[in-house]
Amino acid sequence: MDVRAAKPPLTPALTPVMxxxxxxxxxxxxxxxxxxxxxxxxxxxxxxxxCRVRLTAGERHLRPGGTVSGPALFTLxxxxxxxxxxxxxxxxxxxVTTNLNINFMRKAQAGDIDGVCRILKLGKALMVFDVAIVAxxxxxxxxxxxxxxxxxxxxx
Amino acid sequence: MDVRAAKPPLTPALTPVMxxxxxxxxxxxxxxxxxxxxxxxxxxxxxxxxCRVRLTAGERHLRPGGTVSGPALFTLxxxxxxxxxxxxxxxxxxxVTTNLNINFMRKAQAGDIDGVCRILKLGKALMVFDVAIVAxxxxxxxxxxxxxxxxxxxxx
Amino acid sequence: MDVRAAKPPLTPALTPVMxxxxxxxxxxxxxxxxxxxxxxxxxxxxxxxxCRVRLTAGERHLRPGGTVSGPALFTLxxxxxxxxxxxxxxxxxxxVTTNLNINFMRKAQAGDIDGVCRILKLGKALMVFDVAIVAxxxxxxxxxxxxxxxxxxxxx
Amino acid sequence: MDVRAAKPPLTPALTPVMxxxxxxxxxxxxxxxxxxxxxxxxxxxxxxxxCRVRLTAGERHLRPGGTVSGPALFTLxxxxxxxxxxxxxxxxxxxVTTNLNINFMRKAQAGDIDGVCRILKLGKALMVFDVAIVAxxxxxxxxxxxxxxxxxxxxx
Numbered sequence: 071m072d073v074r075a076a077k078p079p080l081t082p083a084l085t086p087v088m089x090x091x092x093x094x095x096x097x098x099x100x101x102x103x104x105x106x107x108x109x110x111x112x113x114x115x116x117x118x119x120x121c122r123v124r125l126t127a128g129e130r131h132l133r134p135g136g137t138v139s140g141p142a143l144f145t146l147x148x149x150x151x152x153x154x155x156x157x158x159x160x161x162x163x164x165x166v167t168t169n170l171n172i173n174f175m176r177k178a179q180a181g182d183i184d185g186v187c188r189i190l191k192l193g194k195a196l197m198v199f200d201v202a203i204v205a206x207x208x209x210x211x212x213x214x215x216x217x218x219x220x221x222x223x224x225x226x
Numbered sequence: 227m228d229v230r231a232a233k234p235p236l237t238p239a240l241t242p243v244m245x246x247x248x249x250x251x252x253x254x255x256x257x258x259x260x261x262x263x264x265x266x267x268x269x270x271x272x273x274x275x276x277c278r279v280r281l282t283a284g285e286r287h288l289r290p291g292g293t294v295s296g297p298a299l300f301t302l303x304x305x306x307x308x309x310x311x312x313x314x315x316x317x318x319x320x321x322v323t324t325n326l327n328i329n330f331m332r333k334a335q336a337g338d339i340d341g342v343c344r345i346l347k348l349g350k351a352l353m354v355f356d357v358a359i360v361a362x363x364x365x366x367x368x369x370x371x372x373x374x375x376x377x378x379x380x381x382x
Numbered sequence: 383m384d385v386r387a388a389k390p391p392l393t394p395a396l397t398p399v400m401x402x403x404x405x406x407x408x409x410x411x412x413x414x415x416x417x418x419x420x421x422x423x424x425x426x427x428x429x430x431x432x433c434r435v436r437l438t439a440g441e442r443h444l445r446p447g448g449t450v451s452g453p454a455l456f457t458l459x460x461x462x463x464x465x466x467x468x469x470x471x472x473x474x475x476x477x478v479t480t481n482l483n484i485n486f487m488r489k490a491q492a493g494d495i496d497g498v499c500r501i502l503k504l505g506k507a508l509m510v511f512d513v514a515i516v517a518x519x520x521x522x523x524x525x526x527x528x529x530x531x532x533x534x535x536x537x538x
Numbered sequence: 539m540d541v542r543a544a545k546p547p548l549t550p551a552l553t554p555v556m557x558x559x560x561x562x563x564x565x566x567x568x569x570x571x572x573x574x575x576x577x578x579x580x581x582x583x584x585x586x587x588x589c590r591v592r593l594t595a596g597e598r599h600l601r602p603g604g605t606v607s608g609p610a611l612f613t614l615x616x617x618x619x620x621x622x623x624x625x626x627x628x629x630x631x632x633x634v635t636t637n638l639n640i641n642f643m644r645k646a647q648a649g650d651i652d653g654v655c656r657i658l659k660l661g662k663a664l665m666v667f668d669v670a671i672v673a674x675x676x677x678x679x680x681x682x683x684x685x686x687x688x689x690x691x692x693x694x
Contacts, residue, residue, distance in 0.1 A: 100290045134256045134319035140304050140326070145297040163290035168508070169481050169530065170296070171327040171639040173666050173684060175659040190682055191643040195507060196480070198641050200668075200682065214658055214668065216641060216684055218481065218530075324664070325637050325686065327483040329510050329528060331503040346526055347487040351663060352636070354485050356512075356526065370502055370512065372485060372528055374637065374686075412602045446568045446631035452616050452638070457609040475602035482608070483639040 084119040084189060086157045093157050097149075100163040104149070111149045114184070116157040123150045123185040127178070137177040138212075143203055144172055147215035150185035150201040155219045158192060162222055168196075170217035178205040178212040195221055240275040240345060242313045249313050253305075256319040260305070267305045270340070272313040279306045279341045283334070293333040294368075299359055300328055303371035306341035306357040311375045314348060318378055324352070326373035334361040334368040351377055396431040396501060398469045405469050409461075412475040416461070423461045426496070428469040435462045435497040439490070449489040450524075455515055456484055459527035462497035462513040467531045470504060474534055480508075482529035490517040490524040507533055552587040552657060554625045561625050565617075568631040572617070579617045582652070584625040591618045591653040595646070605645040606680075611671055612640055615683035618653035618669040623687045626660060630690055636664070638685035646673040646680040663689055 088096070090113040097104060097113075104111055110131075115122040125131070125138075125146045133139035148167055155165045183205045191198040196218055203213040244252070246269040253260060253269075260267055266287075271278040281287070281294075281302045289295035304323055311321045339361045347354040352374055359369040400408070402425040409416060409425075416423055422443075427434040437443070437450075437458045445451035460479055467477045495517045503510040508530055515525040556564070558581040565572060565581075572579055578599075583590040593599070593606075593614045601607035616635055623633045651673045659666040664686055671681040 103286055103288055103295070130259055132259055135322070139259070140323045141297060141301040144300045144304075144326070148296050148300075166291070167296045167330055169327070169329050170300070171325070171483055171684065173325050173658070173686070174323055175666055190641070190679055198643055198682070211658060214666070214684060216639065216682060218641070327528065327639055329502070329530070331510055346485070346523055354487055354526070367502055370510070370528060372483065372512075372526060374485070415598050415600055415607070442571055444571055447634070451571070452635045453609060453613040456612045456616075456638070460608050460612075478603070479608045479642055481639070481641050482612070483637070485637050486635055 084158055084192060086116045086118060087160050088116065088157045090114055090116050090121070093153050096156060096161060096163075111146060113153045113157070116153070120186070120188045121150065121153045121157055123153050123187065125183045127180045127183050129180065132180060135177070137179065138183060138205075140172075140174060143174065143178070143183070143213045144170070144215070146183060146185045146203060147172055147201045147213070147217065150187040151197070151199045151217050151219050154187050154189050154199050155197050155221065158189065159221060164222045165219050168218045168220045170215060172213055172215040174213045176210060176212045181205065183212070184209075195223075197221060240314055240348060242272045242274060243316050244272065244313045246270055246272050246277070249309050252312060252317060252319075267302060269309045269313070272309070276342070276344045277306065277309045277313055279309050279343065281339045283336045283339050285336065288336060291333070293335065294339060294361075296328075296330060299330065299334070299339070299369045300326070300371070302339060302341045302359060303328055303357045303369070303373065306343040307353070307355045307373050307375050310343050310345050310355050311353050311377065314345065315353075315377060320378045321375050324374045324376045326371060328369055328371040330369045332366060332368045337361065339368070340365075351379075353377060396470055396504060398428045398430060399472050400428065400469045402426055402428050402433070405465050408468060408473060408475075423458060425465045425469070428465070432498070432500045433462065433465045433469055435465050435499065437495045439492045439495050441492065444492060447489070449491065450495060450517075452484075452486055455486065455490070455495070455525045456482070456527070458495060458497045458515060459484055459513045459525070459529065462499040463509070463511045463529050463531050466499050466501050466511050467509050467533065470501065471533060476534045477509075477531050480530045480532045482527060484525055484527040486525045488522060488524045493517065495524070496521075507535075509533060552626055552660060554584045554586060555628050556584065556625045558582055558584050558589070561621050564624060564629060564631075579614060581621045581625070584621070588654070588656045589618065589621045589625055591621050591655065593651045595648045595651050597648065600648060603645070605647065606651060606673075608640075608642060611642065611646070611651070611681045612638070612683070614651060614653045614671060615640055615669045615681070615685065618655040619665070619667045619685050619687050622655050622657050622667050623665050623689065626657065627689060632690045633665075633687050636686045636688045638683060640681055640683040642681045644678060644680045649673065651680070652677075663691075665689060
């Protein structure tokens with residue numbers, strides 16, 4: 071196993087306010103377009119300062135060459151950031167990505183693809199995160215993304 | 227109209243080898259997953275050193291807040307780079323994105339969203355491109371992406 | 383000449399509040415470390431929605447291979463964003479870069495290297511910009527950067 | 539201490555061919571511009587699949603606000619990638635950065651600033667890496683970068 075794929079250390083200074091099931095229920099409610107017929111993108115685990123999200127990639131997620139497409143991996147990374155934000159700041163559906171940079175490194179076959187996400191900074195207005203996307207038995211890193219979410223101000 | 231959305235100047239040193247219709251037919255053949263029931267992502271125009279691609283965004287492309295989702299815009303940018311590559315180097319379905327960086331700047335409503343793409347460098351192994359994503363009557367820039375495609379070596 | 387290097391169209395909606403000379407004097411005052419012995423990085427022109435900055439690259443800016451180093455080009459791109467911000471929002475020395483993505487495409491020789499900068503979005507809290515870095519007689523694009531500046535809130 | 543700053547796990551599949559001292563001597567030889575009067579940017583440690591580099595930031599590296607400048611942190615990240623490449627593939631001075639994306643998250647004071655670098659992919663033509671830039675007693679992450687180096691082909 072590629073040791074880089076291990077769960078990153080906890081960041082005790084950050085405390086989740088929702089677990090994976092609660093986030094998935096909230097996603098279903100506010101973002102029904104994400105998973106139409108059955109659940110494809112979902113939160114698997116939430117911990118202080120991070121989370122794991124999963125895409126079960128099928129035929130529809132493949133691109134020429136029979137490997138998982140860039141947009142499918144981008145969506146997983148983006149959802150990873152969204153789950154980081156929602157799980158740590160609460161039901162702020164209107165949090166939006168302002169920047170996302172992704173490197174594609176290896177080809178991924180259909181099957182479970184995981185995004186192991188870390189919150190690098192959680193400020194009042196912006197959250198910075200990164201995602202190691204891993205796949206296959208060896209949990210090799212197939213892509214890596216870094217991004218920023220803009221957090222809507224609290225209603226007063 | 228936002229003047230930044232205008233078609234960029236031609237780069238006469240680069241010569242397309244396929245037009246928009248030919249690229250669309252090729253995409254349909256090698257990448258059927260891109261457009262399942264009807265055509266959503268397509269090439270609209272190809273010129274020396276660039277191209278215009280279009281997403282006709284509907285309900286299924288929206289995210290919380292009722293605006294076009296990040297993954298839908300990312301897909302448009304990625305297809306823009308793919309169309310740049312295919313139209314200028316020919317039928318290389320296995321060209322793959324190695325890096326893509328995208329900034330989301332304004333909210334886009336459902337409707338036609340265009341990606342105006344420039345080839346910044348066309349080398350033997352890598353192509354660098356950028357995409358101005360514009361939408362609405364004013365053709366305002368809603369997102370901007372820069373990326374790299376890896377070009378497979380010619381068979382010998 | 384590579385036509386992509388031409389000055390981008392004006393963005394009439396944006397109005398500069400300082401010209402190049404005024405920005406250079408302000409940079410000298412608040413950021414003396416930028417140019418120690420003589421002026422290397424400077425604003426050359428400011429227009430609605432953009433600016434041109436210049437590095438006169440000498441021996442000290444070269445890297446192995448005798449070409450202008452990545453950090454020197456990054457600095458030019460970063461200063462380009464800073465000049466965009468200062469010239470359009472005024473004397474906000476504490477505006478800071480939050481993200482910068484740069485692609486290096488061609489080798490640049492010592493001499494004048496220009497950054498042609500566009501403001502892509504000027505919001506209350508964030509400014510997004512891009513920079514085409516051009517060099518040589520042909521004004522070929524040697525690098526391209528996109529970035530975000532965080533704008534400090536107005537004092538009340 | 540921020541646990542994210544800990545040395546990442548080893549990647550046994552990658553084997554360094556040079557240690558930190560050897561890399562520093564090579565940098566001095568091929569890239570004298572990096573450190574003019576005294577050593578500012580240097581390799582501190584090399585391990586399988588990664589390395590630690592250090593900038594001892596002084597007055598000259600500060601920007602308005604008295605914090606370490608973006609270009610100084612970019613240079614550290616870029617050198618981190620260069621040290622990753624040189625230490626794992628040998629004396630290839632002409633390895634060049636093709637892309638670098640950096641997020642600035644917290645302000646860093648003058649003093650030792652470390653870049654903890656991981657090789658994410660080491661291919662024949664490209665190396666992808668990331669760098670956690672940490673500073674202060676708490677070794678907090680002040681910036682994070684991801685980049686790609688192009689590796690020159692072996693002479694035949």
